[in-house]
Amino acid sequence: MRLGVLGGTYDPPHVGHLLAASDAFEALSLDRLLFVPAAVPPYKSRSVKGSPEQRLRMLELTIGSDARFEASHLELDRDGLSFTVDTLAALSAETPGVSLFMLIGEDLATQIAAWRDAARIAELATIVVLERMSSTKASALESSLPMTRLATRRIELSSTEIRDRIQAGRSIHGFVTDAVAAFIDAAGLYR
Numbered sequence: 001m002r003l004g005v006l007g008g009t010y011d012p013p014h015v016g017h018l019l020a021a022s023d024a025f026e027a028l029s030l031d032r033l034l035f036v037p038a039a040v041p042p043y044k045s046r047s048v049k050g051s052p053e054q055r056l057r058m059l060e061l062t063i064g065s066d067a068r069f070e071a072s073h074l075e076l077d078r079d080g081l082s083f084t085v086d087t088l089a090a091l092s093a094e095t096p097g098v099s100l101f102m103l104i105g106e107d108l109a110t111q112i113a114a115w116r117d118a119a120r121i122a123e124l125a126t127i128v129v130l131e132r133m134s135s136t137k138a139s140a141l142e143s144s145l146p147m148t149r150l151a152t153r154r155i156e157l158s159s160t161e162i163r164d165r166i167q168a169g170r171s172i173h174g175f176v177t178d179a180v181a182a183f184i185d186a187a188g189l190y191r
Contacts, residue, residue: 001031001032001095001097001098001099002028002029002030002031002032002098002099002101003030003031003032003033003034003091003095003098003099003100003101004021004024004025004028004030004032004033004034004101004103004128005033005034005036005087005088005091005100005101005102005103005125006020006021006024006033006034006035006036006103007035007036007037007038007075007082007084007087007102008035008036008037008038009037009038009041009048009055009159010035010037010055010058010059010159011048011049011050011055011159011163012050012055012058012159012162012163012176012180012184012189012190013035013055013058013059013062013159013176013180014062014157014158014159014162014175014176014180015155015157015174015175015176015177016155016157016158017035017062018062018063019152019153019155020103020105020130020152020153020155021033021035021068021069021103022068023130023150023151023152023153024101024103024128024130024150024152025068025069027150028101028128028150030068030101032068032069032070033068033069033070033103034069034070034071034072034074034091035059035062035063035069035070035071035072036072036074036075036087037052037055037056037059037071037072037075037076038052038075038082039052039075039076039078039082040052040080040081040082041081041082042081042082042083042116049163049189049190050189050190052075052076053076054183054187054189056071056073056076057183058176058180058183058184059071061177061179061180061183062176062177062179062180064177064179074087074090074091075087078090083115083116083117084102084115084116084121085115085116085117085118085120085121085124088100088102088120088121088124088125089120089124092124099126100124100125100126101125101126101128102121102124102125102126102127102128103128103130103150104127104128104129104130105129105130106129106130106131106132109129109147112127112145113144113145118144118145119145121145122145122146126146126148127145127146127147127148128147128148128149128150129147129148129149129150130150130152131149131150131151131152132151132152132153132154132155157175161175162175162176162190163190166184166189166190166191167190167191172184
């Protein structure tokens with residue numbers, strides 16, 4: 001089984017996440033792709049606005065009925081900080097013989113070597129850097145870890161921008177799915 005793992009804060013998840021996941025799913029011939037929200041992200045814990053449960057629910061709403069994708073509660077069920085190496089080890093133990101593909105954005109490619117037990121991460125999974133097509137960074141990745149590059153469509157969208165738009169009273173239509181927009185509004189998130 002070829003399993004993609006796309007971790008993140010997802011505060012909130014947006015259509016850019018879906019499009020990058022779709023590109024990766026097809027290009028890597030994955031059987032399934034897991035979106036894994038960090039319960040307690042080690043480097044962002046104070047800036048996260050939505051609760052882990054809210055972020056998981058928004059991921060479920062984002063994915064909808066797309067059978068290729070699944071929102072995983074793995075990190076939410078584990079106490080303490082959410083470390084990638086622990087998640088990959090659990091997935092590997094859960095499904096013997098699985099081929100894991102850890103998907104990360106360009107912004108994390110230069111940081112991953114400093115993550116907890118980075119060498120073990122590279123042993124457990126193929127690290128796939130999702131590069132934006134027409135990126136001006138020209139793939140200048142320097143890392144002690146082996147990485148595969150995968151071109152994905154360029155989408156200028158971030159969760160930070162969405163939160164800022166909500167705080168400013170601006171529309172987020174088209175940035176997130178309608179179901180996520182309704183959830184955010186009903187929960188009063190990011191105001």
